[in-house]
Amino acid sequence: DKAVIGVTGLAVMGRNLARNLARHGHVVALHNRTVARTKALVEEFGHEGRFVPAETAEEFVASLERPRRLVIMVKAGAPTDAVIEEFAPLLEPGDMIVDGGNAHFADTRRREAALRERGLHFVGAGISGGEEGALNGPSIMPGGSAESYQALGPLLESIAATVDGTPCCVHVGPDGAGHFVKMVHNGIEYADMQLIAEAYDLLRQGAGLAPAEIAEVFRSWNSGRLDSYLIEITAEVLAHTDARTGKPFVDIILDQAEQKGTGRWTVQTALDLGVPVSGIAEAVFARSVSGHAELRQAGHGLPGPRAAAGDVSPDDVEKALYASKIIAYAQGFNQIQAASAEYGWEIDPGAMATIWRGGCIIRAKFLDRIRGAYESDPQRPTLLTDDHFTQALGDAQNAWRGIVATSARLGIPAPGFASALAYYDALRADRLPAALTQAQRDFFGAHTYRRVDAEGSFHTRWESGRTEEPAN
Numbered sequence: 201d202k203a204v205i206g207v208t209g210l211a212v213m214g215r216n217l218a219r220n221l222a223r224h225g226h227v228v229a230l231h232n233r234t235v236a237r238t239k240a241l242v243e244e245f246g247h248e249g250r251f252v253p254a255e256t257a258e259e260f261v262a263s264l265e266r267p268r269r270l271v272i273m274v275k276a277g278a279p280t281d282a283v284i285e286e287f288a289p290l291l292e293p294g295d296m297i298v299d300g301g302n303a304h305f306a307d308t309r310r311r312e313a314a315l316r317e318r319g320l321h322f323v324g325a326g327i328s329g330g331e332e333g334a335l336n337g338p339s340i341m342p343g344g345s346a347e348s349y350q351a352l353g354p355l356l357e358s359i360a361a362t363v364d365g366t367p368c369c370v371h372v373g374p375d376g377a378g379h380f381v382k383m384v385h386n387g388i389e390y391a392d393m394q395l396i397a398e399a400y401d402l403l404r405q406g407a408g409l410a411p412a413e414i415a416e417v418f419r420s421w422n423s424g425r426l427d428s429y430l431i432e433i434t435a436e437v438l439a440h441t442d443a444r445t446g447k448p449f450v451d452i453i454l455d456q457a458e459q460k461g462t463g464r465w466t467v468q469t470a471l472d473l474g475v476p477v478s479g480i481a482e483a484v485f486a487r488s489v490s491g492h493a494e495l496r497q498a499g500h501g502l503p504g505p506r507a508a509a510g511d512v513s514p515d516d517v518e519k520a521l522y523a524s525k526i527i528a529y530a531q532g533f534n535q536i537q538a539a540s541a542e543y544g545w546e547i548d549p550g551a552m553a554t555i556w557r558g559g560c561i562i563r564a565k566f567l568d569r570i571r572g573a574y575e576s577d578p579q580r581p582t583l584l585t586d587d588h589f590t591q592a593l594g595d596a597q598n599a600w601r602g603i604v605a606t607s608a609r610l611g612i613p614a615p616g617f618a619s620a621l622a623y624y625d626a627l628r629a630d631r632l633p634a635a636l637t638q639a640q641r642d643f644f645g646a647h648t649y650r651r652v653d654a655e656g657s658f659h660t661r662w663e664s665g666r667t668e669e670p671a672n
């Protein structure tokens with residue numbers, strides 16, 4: 201029997217994806233650079249389904265039915281290119297290579313174009329949900345041609361998570377669209393995690409609660425509108441005690457956050473597209489600040505309040521968290537829409553919210569609200585105008601402003617909450633001081649400005665103050 205799909209790269213993500221496919225009745229070809237891994241998988245999990253192990257690339261390719269579906273699960277970057285170059289010469293027109301790693305969408309665009317020239321389909325597919333998701337049902341974001349999705353979609357949908365009977369997998373759009381959306385998913389993941397961290401810090405330092413008590417607060421939030429995987433695991437982490445010392449586990453972990461790069465890519469790309477994703481940017485920078493041990497050492501003695509418990513109420517923190525979360529997601533969805541317009545991807549933002557409801561790291565009840573918001577108006581310029589979100593932002597006003605003010609007063613850094621509020625107020629403002637910025641630019645560099653009462657660009661001769669002239 202030939203295999204319907206093959207997986208090469210059998211580290212934990214690849215292995216779990218292969219097992220997931222086999223458990224759903226698909227015959228799965230297996231390949232890994234070192235054969236030992238392939239053998240180990242068959243030995244340990246061979247009973248779960250039908251695997252066709254291959255020792256060489258040629259054997260692997262020969263074991264696949266045509267058109268071939270070949271999933272590569274290797275490290276993003278050079279290793280991905282190396283594996284593509286190993287297999288592409290062995291394939292025939294119409295065959296498909298699926299990259300399930302966290303590739304940069306620009307790499308995916310380049311690879312897709314190059315392989316298309318050679319008659320092959322290249323599908324950059326974002327896969328979220330970690331090890332557990334890969335095995336039991338991830339959220340899958342495949343890009344590439346519509347034709348390739350016809351051949352791959354049913355397979356991928358069969359192994360994805362489902363919510364209300366709908367699979368968490370949909371064709372995102374051409375070439376790099378899938379990996380772009382996965383990247384923004386990760387950027388939003390960073391923002392959400394940062395907001396949760398700030399909420400924890402405010403409850404710990406601002407309300408004086410112990411980690412075990414905060415775990416209970418998060419647990420209660422998880423049965424409300426904040427119901428989500430990240431809130432759920434936060435409660436678990438905070439309830440955890442270190443076996444060695446008996447201390448709250450969170451206290452024995454070095455407070456320097458690391459990152460593999462997808463959040464940074466999201467911000468870099470947003471800057472190029474001109475989309476304000478301040479929530480994601482603050483999250484990336486907050487991780488960066490935390491990691492600068494010397495800088496923090498140098499700053500440690502600087503004057504200011506030493507955080508002492510104040511009058512922070514958990515209910516207010518919940519409101520500030522929910523409001524800030526709405527902002528962060530609204531910004532991320534705007535980035536997807538901007539890229540979709542820039543690259544002609546025609547991404548349906550509501551469909552992205554739909555496939556993020558299950559399987560992925562940011563899965564949450566909340567995403568069904570976002571799905572609904574785009575269902576009622578697919579063209580909406582911002583999620584903030586959806587009735588539910590507008591009302592939540594309205595209800596949060598006192599709490600949100602109070603929490604931002606209190607964090608500043610107590611000396612507890614809350615860049616996520618504060619920047620979300622600033623973004624919100626900027627969108628609401630009648631006038632922004634950007635007018636002054638424009639005047640300054642014209643003053644020192646003759647960069648011109650536009651007027652509120654006339655068309656065209658103007659430049660003022662600031663020495664005389666009087667002369668204004670249309671610049672073009």
Ligand code: 6PG
Nearest residue numbers: 328329330386459460461462561
């Ligand atoms: C997912 C995760 C996954 C990975 C993150 C971690 O969707 O399953 O996002 O892709 O765990 O990329 O990212 P950092 O190491 O950058 O925090």
